Amino acid sequence: MATVVSVQSLRKRYRRRDPWAVDGVTFELEGGQAFGLLGPNGAGKSTVVKMIAGLLRPDSGSISLFGSDPGNPAARAELGFAPEDPDFPKFLRAPEVLDYFASLLGLDDDERKRRIPETLAFAGLESERRQVRQFSKGMKQRLGIAQAILGRPKLLILDEPTADLDPIGRRDVRALIERLKESGVAILLNSHLLSEVERVCDNVAILARGRVLKEGTMADVVPEGSNLEDVFVQLIEPNQPERDHLPSFISERP
Amino acid sequence: MNGALAVSRYTLLELSRRRILLVFFIIGALGIVALGVGLKVLYQVASSNPNNFGGASNVDAATFNRFLELLFVSYLFQALSVFALLIAFGIGMTAIYHDLESGAAVSIFSKPVSRFAFTIGKLAAAVAGLLVIAGVLAVEARLIMFLFGGGLESALTGELLAVVANAIVVMLIVLSLSTWMNNILAAIVAFIYYNVVTGVISTIHMLADGGVIGNNVVKNVFDVLYWLVPHQLVSSAIRDLAQAEIQLSGGAENNQALASIPSPSGAGDIAWWVFTVFVFAGLVYYAVRRRQV
Numbered sequence: 203m204a205t206v207v208s209v210q211s212l213r214k215r216y217r218r219r220d221p222w223a224v225d226g227v228t229f230e231l232e233g234g235q236a237f238g239l240l241g242p243n244g245a246g247k248s249t250v251v252k253m254i255a256g257l258l259r260p261d262s263g264s265i266s267l268f269g270s271d272p273g274n275p276a277a278r279a280e281l282g283f284a285p286e287d288p289d290f291p292k293f294l295r296a297p298e299v300l301d302y303f304a305s306l307l308g309l310d311d312d313e314r315k316r317r318i319p320e321t322l323a324f325a326g327l328e329s330e331r332r333q334v335r336q337f338s339k340g341m342k343q344r345l346g347i348a349q350a351i352l353g354r355p356k357l358l359i360l361d362e363p364t365a366d367l368d369p370i371g372r373r374d375v376r377a378l379i380e381r382l383k384e385s386g387v388a389i390l391l392n393s394h395l396l397s398e399v400e401r402v403c404d405n406v407a408i409l410a411r412g413r414v415l416k417e418g419t420m421a422d423v424v425p426e427g428s429n430l431e432d433v434f435v436q437l438i439e440p441n442q443p444e445r446d447h448l449p450s451f452i453s454e455r456p
Numbered sequence: 457m458n459g460a461l462a463v464s465r466y467t468l469l470e471l472s473r474r475r476i477l478l479v480f481f482i483i484g485a486l487g488i489v490a491l492g493v494g495l496k497v498l499y500q501v502a503s504s505n506p507n508n509f510g511g512a513s514n515v516d517a518a519t520f521n522r523f524l525e526l527l528f529v530s531y532l533f534q535a536l537s538v539f540a541l542l543i544a545f546g547i548g549m550t551a552i553y554h555d556l557e558s559g560a561a562v563s564i565f566s567k568p569v570s571r572f573a574f575t576i577g578k579l580a581a582a583v584a585g586l587l588v589i590a591g592v593l594a595v596e597a598r599l600i601m602f603l604f605g606g607g608l609e610s611a612l613t614g615e616l617l618a619v620v621a622n623a624i625v626v627m628l629i630v631l632s633l634s635t636w637m638n639n640i641l642a643a644i645v646a647f648i649y650y651n652v653v654t655g656v657i658s659t660i661h662m663l664a665d666g667g668v669i670g671n672n673v674v675k676n677v678f679d680v681l682y683w684l685v686p687h688q689l690v691s692s693a694i695r696d697l698a699q700a701e702i703q704l705s706g707g708a709e710n711n712q713a714l715a716s717i718p719s720p721s722g723a724g725d726i727a728w729w730v731f732t733v734f735v736f737a738g739l740v741y742y743a744v745r746r747r748q749v
Contacts (some may be wrong), residue, residue, distance in 0.1 A: 255566040258748045275568040283566035289559035291466060293473040298466065305462030306567040333473070349563055422728075 203232040205255055205266075206388040212251055214262035222314045223249045225264075225356075225412035230349070231405075233356065236379060236389040238399035241409035242438055247392045248286055250409075254390070254406075255283045268356070279307070282355030286362040288346030292335035295344055296327045299334060300352055307353040321348045324374070339345050339366040347375060351382075358382060361392045376402060400430040408437050463577025464584070467551055471585045476546050481514040484539035484593050491531055492600030495524045498527050519704065525604035526701050533595050533693060540590050544623035549639040550628025550644070551582045552744065558633060562749045575741040581746055590620050592688055599743035608700070614691035618721070621689045626650050629686075630735035635743035663720065676731065686732040692720040 205269070209231070217410045224246040239247045252258045254265055256272035266310060270277035290299045297318055304314045312430040314375040325348035327341065334342070343366045346449040348359040357412050372395075379389050379402045393399050399406060400420065415437045416423055465559075471477060485610070503517050515523075555561045564574065594616045598609065629650055633642035661682040662676040695717050 252562075252749075257565055260539075268652050275570045277568075277575075278566060279568040281566060283563070285559065285562045285566075286561060290563060291555060291560050292558060293470045294466060297470065302462055302466040303567060304561065306459050306564065306569045308568070310460055311632060317693060344561065353567075 203386070204311050205206040205230050206233055206268060207231045207390070208256065208264075208266040209250070210264045211259050212250065212253060212265065214246075214253060214258065215261060222246075222412045224253070224260075227316060227409070227412070227414055228263075229405075229407055229414070229417060231388050232264060232356070233388050234383055234386045235405060236383050236391060236403045238406040239390065239392045239409065240394075240396065240399060240401035240406055240434060244411075245409040246412040247409055248361055248414075249363050251283070251385060251392055252285075252388060255281060280353070281357040282353060284343075284346045284350035284358075284360045284363050287339075288342050288349075290334045290342070292348075293333050295333055296322060296325075296330050296348075300349060303349045303352055308444060309353070311327070317352060321352050324348065324351075324378075326371075340371065341367065343367055344371060347378070351378070355387065357388045357390065359390045359392075362394065363391070364395060364398065365394065367437075372398070385395035394428045396434055400424070406430070408434060410438055457573070459467060459567075459573035460495070460577040462582065463564075463569070464581040467578055467581035470549065471547060471581065474486070475549060476550075477543060477585070477589065480539060480542045480546055481589050482541075484535065484589075485596055486596050487535055487539075487684035488593060488600060491535070491559050492603055495589050496530050496603045499524050511728075512660075513724045518617070521604060522700075522704055525601070525608070525703065526697060528604060529601070529608050530697055532585075532600075532612070533619075533697070536590070536593060536597065536616065537581050539593060540619045540623040541585055541626060544627035545630055545646070546644050547582045547585050548627040549634055549643050551585075552578050552740070553634040553639040553642070554630055556747060556749065559749070561747075563747060564665050571742060571745045572603045574684055575737075577736055578744075579631070579740065582631065583624060586623055587620060591723035592615065608693075608696070611691070614720075618689040618693075620692040623730065625686045625736065627730055628733060628740065631740040632743055635740065635747060650686065652695060654688070657681045658688065659686050665719060671700070683728070687721070687725045687728050689721045689725060689729055690718045694718070695720065 205403065208228070210228050212227040214220045214221055214222050227246070227250055229237065239250060240246050249258060253260050254267060255385060256267070256274075256278055265272055267277045268280060270280075272278060279350060289300070294302065300318045300321060301314060305318050310315065319328065320346055322330075323345040330337075330341070332347070337345070342404070343363070347360070347363055350360070358373070358379075363375050365377065376398065379391070383389060383402070389402070389405060391399060403420060405417070405419050408415045408423070414431070420430075424433050475636070499521055512725075519614070555564065557675055594612065598612060601609065601612065626646060627698060629646040630642050633645055636642075657678060660669065661678045663669050664678050669675060695714065698714055707710070
């Protein structure tokens with residue numbers, strides 16, 4: 203399978219005084235592969251995927267997306283990106299949002315008429331008539347996934363895709379990932395739900411403070427008889443600042 | 457180009473659903489109707505009493521009607537100017553800012569659309585929105601002018617062009633500032649820059665040019681400053697209106713009051729306006745391009 207995305211020695215910080223949000227991250231992803239990017243809050247996972255989607259510029263290092271720089275719009279033609287906490291023009295309705303994004307993807311009228319109702323049905327938003335500003339977080343998340351798959355991408359980036367979804371929605375996203383993988387689509391999944399990652403990903407990288415602590419196939423990273431959560435905790439805890447777990451007032455009697 | 461069209465189309469749809477623009481438009485439309493009809497009713501009431509015209513009064517009904525028309529057009533110009541500015545601020549504060557701040561830009565910019573196409577689409581929608589709203593208000597104003605018999609239609613057209621041209625500059629300033637800062641702050645800064653700083657510079661420059669300020673240093677400083685700020689375009693309408701009012705009151709054609717009214721903008725001012733529009737549109741693009749979402 204051809205390399206879909208290649209990330210080399212990526213570094214990024216938001217301001218000069220800040221620590222590196224991403225510090226020397228390197229990995230590759232091929233078609234039909236699902237890659238899980240794991241890490242605690244603030245590890246730099248979303249920064250990495252935003253750089254791959256051409257939304258942020260790296261300070262150093264390189265990214266190749268389908269052989270081009272992600273800043274080049276043509277390189278993003280086969281990319282689907284479902285961001286964490288997605289939002290949309292708030293006075294539009296779900297079909298209008300998808301029609302807007304279908305136009306940006308260059309889909310013709312026939313394709314739009316075919317794909318939009320099916321995508322809305324997949325997202326469970328086919329009968330939703332309200333404007334986006336009246337949507338719940340879960341509905342926005344479903345619309346976020348819908349717009350990401352609308353262009354039939356060859357690389358689908360899902361940044362915390364199930365954070366605001368109910369169990370049915372999570373199951374649908376899992377089924378979607380498995381179906382897309384089978385059809386040769388590369389998946390880059392950012393998630394805190396380790397069981398989910400363990401179930402669908404072939405490769406994982408565990409990040410903390412912008413650095414990759416461990417990377418490899420699921421079998422390499424998770425030894426026999428262990429699970430991803432144990433590995434994650436063992437790797438992350440020594441890299442976390444020491445802290446008392448509970449505030450003292452919690453155990454005080456009223 | 458398809459990307460710019462899509463951005464433009466859906467930005468216009470969004471603008472049409474924003475209550476603030478609808479409220480400005482409704483207030484403007486109702487205000488113009490109330491002004492025109494109110495003055496016409498005043499005329500009807502006055503003319504229904506035969507003692508009001510002729511006899512002791514040296515004002516006939518036709519003159520009174522003409523006076524009311526001039527009064528209406530004078531208020532109308534002010535109303536158009538105020539509402540065009542309000543709408544320019546309303547569009548400038550929302551057209552790009554909300555996409556960038558809400559996170560909608562994350563989904564939009566991950567699609568195969570360039571930041572240039574996005575900017576072009578947004579600017580086209582903002583200008584089209586302003587033109588449509590100002591245009592509808594102007595058509596309404598033109599229809600109301602029929603109540604008074606007409607004669608100042610060309611003045612309305614000229615003034616509308618100047619008002620819209622000035623509003624476009626204000627809108628571009630707000631748009632470019634709102635990509636860097638909070639949109640309310642952007643509107644305040646734009647107001648101070650365009651209405652206060654630019655106004656003071658233009659006035660002092662005009663006074664210095666007219667010989668009221670004799671100090672050469674001040675004159676030279678304000679000559680330079682004048683070419684660093686946008687110039688408000690002025691139509692001949694204000695002068696035409698003043699001239700009509702003077703004629704009506706039987707004053708001399710070369711009345712001194714006319715001299716204090718700014719003369720209509722010339723080719724230099726129009727060229728400067730075009731340059732200003734390109735500069736601020738360029739700033740909007742620069743800000744959108746630099747923006748990391």
